[in-house]
Amino acid sequence: MKPAAFDYVVADSVEVAVSALAAAGGDGKIIAGGQSLVPMLNFRLLRPSVLVDINRIPGLAGVEDCGGSIRVGALTRHVTLETSPIVAEHFPVLHEAMTFVAHLAIRNRGTIGGSLSHADPAAELPMMSLLLNARLGITSSTGRRTVDPVDFFLGALTTNLADDDLLTDIEFPKLPRKTGWGFEEVARRSGDFALACVAATISLVDDAVEEVRIGMMGVGETAMRASDAEGLLAGQKLSDELLDEAVALIRAAVEPNTDLHASSDYRRHLVGVLARRALLSAWQRAGRAVA
Ligand SMILES: Cc1cc2nc3c(=O)[nH]c(=O)nc-3n(C[C@H](O)[C@H](O)[C@H](O)COP(=O)(O)OP(=O)(O)OC[C@H]3O[C@@H](n4cnc5c(N)ncnc54)[C@H](O)[C@@H]3O)c2cc1C
Helix, strand or coil: CCCCCCEEEECCCHHHHHHHHHHCCCCEEEECCCCCHHHHHHCCCCCCCEEEECCCCCCCCCEEECCCEEEEECCCEHHHHHHCHHHHHHCHHHHHHHCCCCCHHHHHHCEHHHHHHHCCCCCHHHHHHHHCCCEEEEEECCEEEEECHHHHEEECCEECCCCCCEEEEEEEECCCCCEEEEEEEECCCCCCCCCEEEEEEEEEECCEEEEEEEEEECCCCCCEECHHHHHHHCCCCCCHHHHHHHHHHHHHHCCCCCCCCCCHHHHHHHHHHHHHHHHHHHHHHCCCCCC
């Protein structure tokens, strides 16, 4: 199929892009890598009257070490995040996650901003932004704001982006030095969207657990943090019994959909298995043995 006709604006600055979106009065769409948008246009699930191409805006792509955080431009391709030495050094869990995003051809074109704005419930980046307490930088025709991912992802394919908003950058605060991580995903085939996925970090201070973070996706309308299990594990030493309790809390907290790929019950079971593995890896990478 072919898309319905649209006007095409090549923006050469953020200001031009957000002005074009504002002028379209809710009928404009940004195109970044086009990996999710173009199929939706071709199937005529979307019929914007204006497409605003942001690919030629200077300074919108790149990974920068800002000291206490790293800043990723929205137009950064998935493959750049995957192969960035800065990401590999400070966020090995993010590096690992990126290897699970689609296929190399899609990672070559798809962008970080596109993935977050598209907000697929089974996409890795929304979950990683929640896990890593990222801040999302957004510019509109009226100014700039930063948003917590918890307030950004409102539902499946739904965010709090307004019609004339452009996601410009994502800031990831660095993790404490003694942080271990785990990432576990199951998909039917390599490169498919996940049936379920869990990522975890465990940070130690003076060999005591300071903080546990658990991100999950594929088991709800949006990616989410397992806050009950995080609260249970904070300050504790990981043991088999504690892991059982955490897994039970995680399974109780999710309401996965049944679809043609997997039943709700299977996904609920799976997320518990993946959480146990991710937490164990995080604990061991943080330098501890299970009691
Ligand atoms: C076969 C296939 C398999 C895939 N598997 C996975 C997978 O396993 N995991 C995964 O995470 N993803 C997967 N994807 C999606 C892929 O990662 C896309 O690249 C990503 O979802 C969208 O990025 P994009 O730059 O191509 O965005 P586009 O397709 O250009 O845009 C997507 C949406 O975001 C909006 N948008 C884009 N950039 C911005 C911005 N800066 N500010 C505001 N709005 C913006 C657009 O208007 C549009 O609504 C898959 C895609 C395909 C085709």
